[in-house]
Amino acid sequence: MPYRQVQAYFSTFAPVRCIAFISLGIGGLCACTTTHTEQVDTEQVGIAQNSVREATSPAQEAATRQAIPRRQNTSPLQTNQSAQSRAPAPDFAQTSDLVFYYFSTAETTGDVLSKNDDYTNALQPTEIGIKNKDATKTTLSDLQQNYKTGALDWTPDESKALSQIINELREDLTPYQKHLPSAISLGKTSALVEGGLPHTRGNLILFAQSSLDDYFATAASSPDKAIENLKELFLHELHHVLSRHNNTLHDDYFSILGFKPCTFIEPSKLKARRLTNPDAPHYNHYAPLDSEESDGVIPYITVAGPYNAQKGEGLGDYIEFGLLAVNEENGTCTIADSEPGLRPPSDDFFDLIGRNTNYIIHPEETLADNFAHLILERKGLANPEILEEIKNFWAQQQ
Numbered sequence: 273m274p275y276r277q278v279q280a281y282f283s284t285f286a287p288v289r290c291i292a293f294i295s296l297g298i299g300g301l302c303a304c305t306t307t308h309t310e311q312v313d314t315e316q317v318g319i320a321q322n323s324v325r326e327a328t329s330p331a332q333e334a335a336t337r338q339a340i341p342r343r344q345n346t347s348p349l350q351t352n353q354s355a356q357s358r359a360p361a362p363d364f365a366q367t368s369d370l371v372f373y374y375f376s377t378a379e380t381t382g383d384v385l386s387k388n389d390d391y392t393n394a395l396q397p398t399e400i401g402i403k404n405k406d407a408t409k410t411t412l413s414d415l416q417q418n419y420k421t422g423a424l425d426w427t428p429d430e431s432k433a434l435s436q437i438i439n440e441l442r443e444d445l446t447p448y449q450k451h452l453p454s455a456i457s458l459g460k461t462s463a464l465v466e467g468g469l470p471h472t473r474g475n476l477i478l479f480a481q482s483s484l485d486d487y488f489a490t491a492a493s494s495p496d497k498a499i500e501n502l503k504e505l506f507l508h509e510l511h512h513v514l515s516r517h518n519n520t521l522h523d524d525y526f527s528i529l530g531f532k533p534c535t536f537i538e539p540s541k542l543k544a545r546r547l548t549n550p551d552a553p554h555y556n557h558y559a560p561l562d563s564e565e566s567d568g569v570i571p572y573i574t575v576a577g578p579y580n581a582q583k584g585e586g587l588g589d590y591i592e593f594g595l596l597a598v599n600e601e602n603g604t605c606t607i608a609d610s611e612p613g614l615r616p617p618s619d620d621f622f623d624l625i626g627r628n629t630n631y632i633i634h635p636e637e638t639l640a641d642n643f644a645h646l647i648l649e650r651k652g653l654a655n656p657e658i659l660e661e662i663k664n665f666w667a668q669q670q
């Protein structure tokens with residue numbers, strides 16, 4: 273998720289912008305005519321991520337470390353995001369000579385959201401209680417009721433705006449078409465689903481009603497800005513679908529940001545507080561950093577205790593982000609501190625992963641923002657080489 277809106281949630285650590293749920297999606301698909309209904313590719317929901325790691329020798333380790341790219345120390349590029357209409361839209365679809373996409377009805381969206389997958393399997397009771405706004409409703413079936421109620425139909429204005437944006441991105445997404453699923457669906461949700469944050473599940477991109485409301489509100493005075501923001505959101509979310517569809521490549525792909533694979537032994541106390549990101553539900557990679565204290569860090573998100581109306585009703589009132597110091601041995605990462613604690617992002621962490629974005633809660637999210645920068649041909653970034661590396665990575669895949 274790049275939840276652009278969640279940027280504010282990370283006020284504790286200035287460099288962080290959003291959580292695992294971001295945004296408004298993109299589009300790079302071509303809208304034509306044809307009708308295709310209710311063919312959500314639910315089979316794609318829940319692709320298992322790779323978790324088995326090969327052991328590395330100390331020599332290999334040292335060699336790899338030397339190869340880790342270091343980024344220049346400059347300020348991250350700031351971007352913002354920010355949409356209207358309600359009235360059930362008819363079931364309809366769009367197709368393309370590049371990739372098939374269609375607008376999902378509320379019913380189908382609710383069905384896909386309710387399906388068990390990697391994300392739902394990773395969810396913890398405390399975070400479910402917060403998402404349900406009730407500390408006693410901590411089961412998956414409690415959450416699934418929200419998914420059914422929170423799934424919305426598209427209005428004609430909304431789907432038209434998104435189709436235009438997708439069509440404008442079509443050509444620039446051509447090189448990635450063969451790496452995308454054969455069909456992508458676009459769903460819409462209320463704040464009942466994942467705190468109202470845009471995200472993805474399987475091949476379904478979920479747009480928050482608030483993001484679309486922001487789009488229309490901004491378009492009234494600054495149409496170019498509104499279009500740019502919506503494109504960025506779509507591209508960020510599309511990247512999650514692209515990445516999930518090719519999850520066996522993650523070890524190589526995440527190495528663009530300097531991350532290395534490891535099987536993380538997650539302490540139960542920590543796991544109980546985890547906030548699971550639907551776009552990146554696993555912690556299978558760490559960022560190696562030169563330190564006498566530890567071998568590196570894992571960016572991690574937790575919730576600040578169980579749901580309590582006094583504390584706040586929004587997911588953002590509970591989100592905590594930081595870096596977990598870890599030691600790595602034979603492909604396994606363990607907590608380096610006697611008591612696991614979240615550390616603020618350090619300069620050497622940014623030296624490693626680059627400063628093109630403050631959305632650093634997971635390599636998947638950082639790459640998604642960089643992918644959007646790439647397709648939108650953003651200039652003036654601190655680390656433009658990352659965009660080139662992403663472009664080359666996908667160009668080299670079969």
Ligand SMILES: [Zn+2]
Pocket residue numbers: 273274275291292293294295508509512551637640
């Ligand atoms: Zn994201």
